Amino acid sequence: xxxxxxxxxxxxxxxxxxxxxxxxxxxxxxxxxxxxxxxxxxxxxxxxxxxxxxxxxxxxxxxxxxxxxxxxxxxxxxxxxxxxxxxxxxxxxxxxxxxxxxxxxxxxxxxxxxxxxxxxxxxxxxxxxxxxxxxxxxxxxxxxxxxxxxxxxxxxxxxxxxxxxxxxxxxxxxxxxxxxxxxxxxxxxxxxxxxxxxxxxxxxxxxxxxxxxxxxxxxxxxxxxxxxxxxxxxxxxxxxxxxxxxxxxxxxxxxxxxxxxxxxxxx
Numbered sequence: 001x002x003x004x005x006x007x008x009x010x011x012x013x014x015x016x017x018x019x020x021x022x023x024x025x026x027x028x029x030x031x032x033x034x035x036x037x038x039x040x041x042x043x044x045x046x047x048x049x050x051x052x053x054x055x056x057x058x059x060x061x062x063x064x065x066x067x068x069x070x071x072x073x074x075x076x077x078x079x080x081x082x083x084x085x086x087x088x089x090x091x092x093x094x095x096x097x098x099x100x101x102x103x104x105x106x107x108x109x110x111x112x113x114x115x116x117x118x119x120x121x122x123x124x125x126x127x128x129x130x131x132x133x134x135x136x137x138x139x140x141x142x143x144x145x146x147x148x149x150x151x152x153x154x155x156x157x158x159x160x161x162x163x164x165x166x167x168x169x170x171x172x173x174x175x176x177x178x179x180x181x182x183x184x185x186x187x188x189x190x191x192x193x194x195x196x197x198x199x200x201x202x203x204x205x206x207x208x209x210x211x212x213x214x215x216x217x218x219x220x221x222x223x224x225x226x227x228x229x230x231x232x233x234x235x236x237x238x239x240x241x242x243x244x245x246x247x248x249x250x251x252x253x254x255x256x257x258x259x260x261x262x263x264x265x266x267x
Contacts, residue, residue, distance in 0.1 A: 007049045007076040008056035012037035015045035016260055018109055021085040022048035023093030026173045027145050027180045029055030036243045039251035044258055049073055053179025064186035065154045070099035074107060086261050088112030090243050098193040101200055110261040111200060112254050114207040115240045117219040118194045126188045133184040140176055145172060145180060153240025154211030163243060199225040204230035205257035207250055209238035
């Protein structure tokens, strides 16, 4: 059996009870969640992981498979004494959150799916991810993904929140080409997990930026209709990185999700 890596775990917001676990987007790390975590209600604990090969986490010898990544996230949280959580993923983090709900359903009390999708890549999108991964591996360079921050922000953010670009650029430059190539292969190989939402019994928050061109509103509505107990929040004036572009609005939606989880546990 391939040993799972111990992932870096970061405390983002103090609180008690059921914590929120944040899982980040590509090609970043846990830091993309800090503004939203800081905007959560005062009593909500929030932690974040760095996925394998990104931030402070190594991927060791595991192949790029979502089931193994979900198991690594679960193992890391269990070792930290977290028995159950509200799991929230942004973009790639949403893919991991769904895999975690599939692999460890008793651990996931609620799901937050932010600017993400449940379906697999199209053949064209998959081929493009694999092409970029090969380029990064061959050149050991971040060059193929350096333009991503400007492509992920919404049009309003590119006009009114341009201060975000240097921060995003710095976060990308902090990553290792080999780790990002591994993450691209991880995303390219994932399967459709719409069935996970259909089978999930807890509350779900679906959040999407109104200007998100990567995983637009129709992808959010697909997840909304698949889940039995889901609420949709469309955040105006933001794109694919809504949690960074408008952290207060995203935190408000996630705070409501957390309250729904707490109420359901008390019932």
